[in-house]
Amino acid sequence: QVNEAEAVVFNIPSYACQRRTALDNHNTVLTFVSQDALSLLAENAELSDEDGRGVAFRRAAAVLKALPEPVTGMTQLRGLPCLGGHSLRVIKDILEDGASGEVELTKESERFKALKVLTGIFGVGVKTAERWIREQIHSLQQLQDSGQTLNRAQQAGLEHYDDLNQPVTKAEADAIGEIVREAVMSVLPGAQITVIGGFRRGKLTGHDVDFLVTHPEEGREVGLMPKVVSWLESQFSALQGFLLYQKTTRNSYLESKDGPARPASNMDRFERCFSIFKLPEEETRGTKQTETLTENTPEDTCSLAANWQVKGGEQMKPAGHKAWRAVRVDLVVSPISQFAFALLGWTGSKLFERELRRWAGHEKAMSLSSHALYDNKQSRYLRATSEEEIFAHLGLDYIPPSERNA
Ligand code: TTP
Ligand code: MN
Ligand code: MN
Ligand code: MN
Missing domain, CATH: 3.30.460.10 (Beta Polymerase, domain 2)
Known part of the structure; x- marks a missing residue:
């Protein structure tokens, strides 16, 4: 067990364009889980038309990706850029409990699942998906049955x-x-x-x-x-x-x-x-x-x-x-x-x-x-x-x- 004084303190520049981020980062499962969790929250924010929050989570996830060593404790994260209170809370939950309640709830939410399925259709953006969800369309089958008018891109996307x-x-x-x-x-x-x-x-x-x-x-x-x-x-x-x-x-x-x-x-x-x-x-x-x-x-x-x-x-x-x-x-x-x-x-x-x-x-x-x-x-x-x-x-x-x- 690493004690606080010995804990590695990472020095990560604030902008992602100031640092090298390879595809394979040498991180532990826990750090990967945290990264995925933050990416999922970013995706959820983007799908909810909250781009500002989306970028904040993307930046936080990117900082974890750039770390040269696995994160084992919260003290290592001290002073790191782009990690706001919300992101730190999510990482803490994962380090301590192995999962984040907020992330699990998001993943399972009907709205998130429907947004993912519908925006997964080429030609369908968040605005269109939200309109369909308001009309009780949550799945491809429901979309097909609804008789919604699809543009050429969406028709190809569905097909x-x-x-x-x-x-x-x-x-x-x-x-x-x-x-x-x-x-x-x-x-x-x-x-x-x-x-x-x-x-x-x-x-x-x-x-x-x-x-x-x-x-x-x-x-x-x-x-x-x-x-x-x-x-x-x-x-x-x-x-x-x-x-x-x-x-x-x-x-x-x-x-x-x-x-x-x-x-x-x-x-x-x-x-x-x-x-x-x-x-x-x-x-x-x-x-x-x-x-x-x-x-x-x-x-x-x-x-x-x-x-x-x-x-x-x-x-x-x-x-x-x-x-x-x-x-x-x-x-x-x-x-x-x-x-x-x-x-x-x-x-x-x-x-x-x-x-x-x-x-x-x-x-x-x-x-x-x-x-x-x-x-x-x-x-x-x-x-x-x-x-x-x-x-x-x-x-x-x-x-x-x-x-x-x-
Ligand atoms: P994507 O093809 O969407 O993403 P990607 O190739 O990085 O990942 P994937 O494997 O999922 O395809 O976009 C490629 C790059 O092009 C990305 O950096 C964003 C950029 N880009 C646009 O997509 N649209 C634009 O109008 C401009 C200027 C850039
Ligand atoms: Mn918050
Ligand atoms: Mn691409
Ligand atoms: Mn592309």
């Missing part, structure tokens, strides 16, 4: 609910990457494609796959997205395209009345595409499902191209098995002049991004967005062609993507 709520593996992300590469290179040779989001941070699974596309010649990237979408939709026939859903938005950065002089808004204005890909299972079978390969019937192993060419190719699968799975994919296009900012702004984690912007604003009188960095004291934009330069402008030590998992 592919199970697939979209199953984590995307690295192998699937790689397979999607190959398809995206082929599409982009077909319509704009010389373009550059970078994985962003969680997979760039080294995560092994994700809720989607994110890509940033640019071209070394400024301007060549303009209007790229509709061409990529057409290519994806037309492979190999109109009925067997790669896209189950897509919504493309054009770049509105230069034409908007408040930009580029006001980069403070964290609303991103790149040309982008929210989509749902139809990923053929064969694409990932080699790495993911080797054990099932030997069990395949002969007609099951027909070539991928044949599958696509034959209308209703799924019917070659045993009943109940479809030959593909739905995967959420985000595509973003940036001009090369903004590439470093886009890369930094889209790599995440969400908390890391938020903390970078807070640091820039509060500590440096700068405005950071995924388009630019503005220095309010010098009244000018600071140029950068790499993430390293942006960290340097901000007076921060460089943190590589794999350690931005705050």
Whole structure:
């Protein structure tokens, strides 16, 4: 038993962008439980439209994630940043009793469960979920029975609910990457494609796959997205395209009345595409499902191209098995002049991004967005062609993507 005088006192900088947060932190089960508990309270606050409280819990959870050693007693937490009374109470309950009553109650509450299920539908936000709950809709079945009018995104979200709520593996992300590469290179040779989001941070699974596309010649990237979408939709026939859903938005950065002089808004204005890909299972079978390969019937192993060419190719699968799975994919296009900012702004984690912007604003009188960095004291934009330069402008030590998992 460690006595108070000997207890480790951690020295953790206050902003998440000042510290390294790897994926695997070396913490005890208890610290993990506390982290999860705080993340759950954050999620509950976000689902209740209490973003301020949500961020407070996210910051507290991130501090636990950054600790170099397991927490065994409350005295170790003395003087740590971002741990408010509420978070400390939750951690204390877990350290002393193994669980937090508030967290357990939240987890079991009908409202929380319904909000999770309903916002788990692609295209459904907190506002919509709350309206449905007020109308006694708590489950997918009740939603379907209610005859509610769903928009195109929500229809796709409901239709592919199970697939979209199953984590995307690295192998699937790689397979999607190959398809995206082929599409982009077909319509704009010389373009550059970078994985962003969680997979760039080294995560092994994700809720989607994110890509940033640019071209070394400024301007060549303009209007790229509709061409990529057409290519994806037309492979190999109109009925067997790669896209189950897509919504493309054009770049509105230069034409908007408040930009580029006001980069403070964290609303991103790149040309982008929210989509749902139809990923053929064969694409990932080699790495993911080797054990099932030997069990395949002969007609099951027909070539991928044949599958696509034959209308209703799924019917070659045993009943109940479809030959593909739905995967959420985000595509973003940036001009090369903004590439470093886009890369930094889209790599995440969400908390890391938020903390970078807070640091820039509060500590440096700068405005950071995924388009630019503005220095309010010098009244000018600071140029950068790499993430390293942006960290340097901000007076921060460089943190590589794999350690931005705050
Ligand atoms: P997500 O894909 O939502 O998150 P993720 O990739 O970190 O995690 P997951 O495995 O669950 O997919 O977002 C990726 C990053 O993009 C994240 O840092 C937030 C950032 N981002 C937006 O999502 N929208 C925007 O408009 C901007 C500017 C950034
Ligand atoms: Mn409180
Ligand atoms: Mn992602
Ligand atoms: Mn995304």
